[in-house]
Amino acid sequence: MMRAREILVAAVAAAAILLLTLAVPWLRFVFTIAIAKGITVLGILVLLRAGQVSFGHALYLSFGAYIVAFAAPFCPEALLLLPLAALGATLLGLVIGLFVSRYRDIFFGMLNLALSMVFYSTLEKFYSITHGTDGIRLARTTFLGMTLTPETQAWTALGLALLLAAVFAILVRIYLESPMGHGLSAIKTREARLEFMGISAQRVLLAAYVLSAFMAGCGGFIVAMATRQVTPSLAYWTASGELVFIAILGGTGSVLGPFLGAIAYELTRVYAAALFAEGWQMILGAVLLLVILFAPGGLWSILRRMARQRVGRDARP
Amino acid sequence: MAFECIGSTLTRREAFAAMGVGALVLSGRLAQAQAARPSELRVGIATYLSGPASVFGVPGKQAAELLIEELNAAGGIAGVKVRPIFVDEGPGVDHFVGEYRRLVQSENVNILFSAISSADCLACAPLADELKRPTLLWDCGTQRIFEEGKYEYAYRTQANATPEILAPLLYLLRVKPDFKTVAVVNQDYAWGRDSWSLFKTGLETLLPGVKVVAELFPKFGATDFSTEVTRLLALRPDVVLSTSWGGDLDTFIRQSADRNLFERSTFVLPLAESSLQRVGKALPAGHIVGARGDHWFLHPSPKDPALLKRFTDSYQARFGAYPIYPCHHMAQAVFAMKAGYEKAIAAKGGAWPNDAELAAAFRGLEFPSLTASVKIREDGQGLENQIVGTTFHSDKYPFPVMTDMVVFEAAKITTPVGQKSVDWLKTLTPEVIKTLPAPVAFKG
Numbered sequence: 087m088m089r090a091r092e093i094l095v096a097a098v099a100a101a102a103i104l105l106l107t108l109a110v111p112w113l114r115f116v117f118t119i120a121i122a123k124g125i126t127v128l129g130i131l132v133l134l135r136a137g138q139v140s141f142g143h144a145l146y147l148s149f150g151a152y153i154v155a156f157a158a159p160f161c162p163e164a165l166l167l168l169p170l171a172a173l174g175a176t177l178l179g180l181v182i183g184l185f186v187s188r189y190r191d192i193f194f195g196m197l198n199l200a201l202s203m204v205f206y207s208t209l210e211k212f213y214s215i216t217h218g219t220d221g222i223r224l225a226r227t228t229f230l231g232m233t234l235t236p237e238t239q240a241w242t243a244l245g246l247a248l249l250l251a252a253v254f255a256i257l258v259r260i261y262l263e264s265p266m267g268h269g270l271s272a273i274k275t276r277e278a279r280l281e282f283m284g285i286s287a288q289r290v291l292l293a294a295y296v297l298s299a300f301m302a303g304c305g306g307f308i309v310a311m312a313t314r315q316v317t318p319s320l321a322y323w324t325a326s327g328e329l330v331f332i333a334i335l336g337g338t339g340s341v342l343g344p345f346l347g348a349i350a351y352e353l354t355r356v357y358a359a360a361l362f363a364e365g366w367q368m369i370l371g372a373v374l375l376l377v378i379l380f381a382p383g384g385l386w387s388i389l390r391r392m393a394r395q396r397v398g399r400d401a402r403p
Numbered sequence: 404m405a406f407e408c409i410g411s412t413l414t415r416r417e418a419f420a421a422m423g424v425g426a427l428v429l430s431g432r433l434a435q436a437q438a439a440r441p442s443e444l445r446v447g448i449a450t451y452l453s454g455p456a457s458v459f460g461v462p463g464k465q466a467a468e469l470l471i472e473e474l475n476a477a478g479g480i481a482g483v484k485v486r487p488i489f490v491d492e493g494p495g496v497d498h499f500v501g502e503y504r505r506l507v508q509s510e511n512v513n514i515l516f517s518a519i520s521s522a523d524c525l526a527c528a529p530l531a532d533e534l535k536r537p538t539l540l541w542d543c544g545t546q547r548i549f550e551e552g553k554y555e556y557a558y559r560t561q562a563n564a565t566p567e568i569l570a571p572l573l574y575l576l577r578v579k580p581d582f583k584t585v586a587v588v589n590q591d592y593a594w595g596r597d598s599w600s601l602f603k604t605g606l607e608t609l610l611p612g613v614k615v616v617a618e619l620f621p622k623f624g625a626t627d628f629s630t631e632v633t634r635l636l637a638l639r640p641d642v643v644l645s646t647s648w649g650g651d652l653d654t655f656i657r658q659s660a661d662r663n664l665f666e667r668s669t670f671v672l673p674l675a676e677s678s679l680q681r682v683g684k685a686l687p688a689g690h691i692v693g694a695r696g697d698h699w700f701l702h703p704s705p706k707d708p709a710l711l712k713r714f715t716d717s718y719q720a721r722f723g724a725y726p727i728y729p730c731h732h733m734a735q736a737v738f739a740m741k742a743g744y745e746k747a748i749a750a751k752g753g754a755w756p757n758d759a760e761l762a763a764a765f766r767g768l769e770f771p772s773l774t775a776s777v778k779i780r781e782d783g784q785g786l787e788n789q790i791v792g793t794t795f796h797s798d799k800y801p802f803p804v805m806t807d808m809v810v811f812e813a814a815k816i817t818t819p820v821g822q823k824s825v826d827w828l829k830t831l832t833p834e835v836i837k838t839l840p841a842p843v844a845f846k847g
Binding site: 110111112115116119207210211213217218219220221223236237309312313314315317319320322325352355356359360363364366367 | 452453489490491494495496497498500501502504505507508509520521522525526529530533545547591592593594596597622623
């Protein structure tokens with residue numbers, strides 16, 4: 087029942103996004119970036135189930151984006167670059183995950199932050215390879231062998247973004263309902279009980295961590311395809327903070343929360359920047375404060391409350 | 404608890420509908436007859452309004468407001484008033500690319516000035532061609548743009564890193580031809596690395612045998628340079644190069660001054676013109692200062708002294724500071740826009756040009772700057788003179804001014820069309836130092 091409704095909501099939202107991008111071309115880029123971030127935030131949402139906040143997930147997004155930027159001259163096929171970026175981010179996530187999954191709470195968050203900043207510094211230090219903050223321009227890519235023009239590449243990025251978003255939303259939903267997913271909630275409530283049941287909490291968290299890195303790698307692929315200029319600022323700690331911001335803004339109640347949060351965040355930023363070129367950060371900050379004060383469950387909880395009220399009203403004779 | 408019933412789908416649909424309406428409102432007019440004379444000329448200006456680079460972005464914006472007001476008071480461009488729309492480069496490339504698209508596709512700007520960050524310029528030059536909107540690269544430094552790409556709609560109204568670094572190097576080789584050791588303290592990011600590689604290549608070609616005793620790259624935005632200063636005090640290099648800017652440079656200058664580093668080494672600071680008013684006389688006399696162009700409010704030989712004086716006075720009266728190089732760069736973009744439109748209108752016999760005709764007008768365009776004139780070459784790169792001087796303490800100003808100023812002719816120090824800067828720098832000969840114009844002293 088509710089699964090059907092959620093799918094319906096997602097389908098309507100996807101259709102709305104496509105219609106809007108057709109009507110208002112400049113929004114296509116904004117939505118593409120928003121969905122790419124939404125996919126990455128989905129991974130953060132999974133970790134939040136275990137009560138763990140990663141302040142460094144931009145690492146995997148930027149790692150995926152850099153893999154695309156470096157590989158594109160040799161392998162321009164988008165459908166190969168995507169798995170390559172995902173695989174690279176997954177492997178990195180596995181290596182780092184083996185280490186950070188031993189830690190909890192502030193240590194988990196800070197270690198992730200530190201490692202993402204190590205990657206950021208690496209990008210700066212290996213200037214001759216990465217061009218430092220100037221970044222790397224993405225070479226021409228192909229899709230199923232067809233060379234993409236900037237216009238078709240932008241549509242490809244949006245199309246793939248929507249497709250990936252749908253696949254990952256379903257995947258994460260199934261995952262969270264599985265024993266592995268419930269294991270995450272157990273880490274949050276009482277980890278020792280999980281261990282008493284003979285389940286390794288570290289493994290449960292590691293699996294979630296690797297999954298989140300995998301999704302972030304895909305997000306990085308989309309960001310690279312959409313901006314076509316990959317710079318280290320993607321790995322900077324503010325980029326990771328932005329992802330956590332989106333997670334809080336959207337709410338962790340549903341797999342659609344991250345996408346709702348990401349779209350709200352990007353639109354708020356664009357609108358605020360359009361109206362107040364000099365003070366847009368203040369508007370963004372005010373929005374987050376209001377959400378935290380009045381809707382601790384995020385935008386998703388606001389929508390849910392509104393839906394409930396309506397159901398209540400309808401039920402009255 | 405994990406998945407709540409989401410209730411009626413209508414709510415969501417309403418929410419998205421509301422969002423869509425909002426987006427359409429922002430999108431403005433989508434269609435505009437390009438060749439018709441517009442009621443106003445919209446110019447999108449990308450600059451830093453937040454973050455460390457706002458030390459350049461804000462003066463640039465102020466100069467734009469001042470100059471566009473003056474331009475409009477004089478009747479605008481061919482009778483059309485100009486309206487600037489500013490966007491912030493602060494949040495990074497992925498935000499900037501979205502803002503660029505918004506300016507073109509939603510605000511429907513006629514022309515763009517973009518940007519201060521080299522990464523933003525590298526990202527927007529191909530976008531200019533894709534969206535077919537004339538774009539003037541007004542302040543970014545990287546020489547890669549026109550050396551690695553060809554663009555129909557992107558033009559640069561200023562020099563690039565190569566002449567901006569070569570001019571201080573040539574000046575140094577002239578005033579201190581016998582130095583043996585050099586150390587560098589640059590910010591650890593693309594500009595710091597790029598400018599050092601240009602300087603080093605030029606130095607190895609023109610004065611082989613100079614020893615590089617330290618290559619220090621403190622992190623961008625560093626507030627403590629005690630390690631660097633200690634190393635430099637121990638190493639005693641003859642020359643210290645720093646292409647840093649903003650707060651980094653201010654702090655480095657102050658901390659070096661506190662520990663008397665300036666007495667032991669000659670400093671070469673190619674961007675220090677923009678820091679002089681902030682550091683004041685903490686920066687001692689006798690060190691080499693550049694300005695990313697021939698930008699100096701006390702330029703010894705401006706082409707139109709009245710223009711420079713009027714701009715300097717009105718800027719100073721309004722904003723309480725002397726204009727620094729980004730103000731000059733912005734002036735060049737504004738003057739280039741005016742000259743470009745006038746050329747395109749004249750070529751069309753008085754009719755208003757479309758985007759392609761306007762873009763084509765910038766190729767080969769020569770337009771005035773506040774101090775001289777700038778010519779846009781056939782590859783889109785601007786030819787801009789460079790001024791380099793030595794600091795001097797005068798009673799007339801509370802900060803150091805330049806003396807022994809040399810104005811370098813743009814064509815001689817800019818990489819020729821079709822060549823890469825690093826390769827070209829290797830072909831230089833010491834003859835180039837001998838043909839430099841004589842230095843001009845500060846006149847109180």
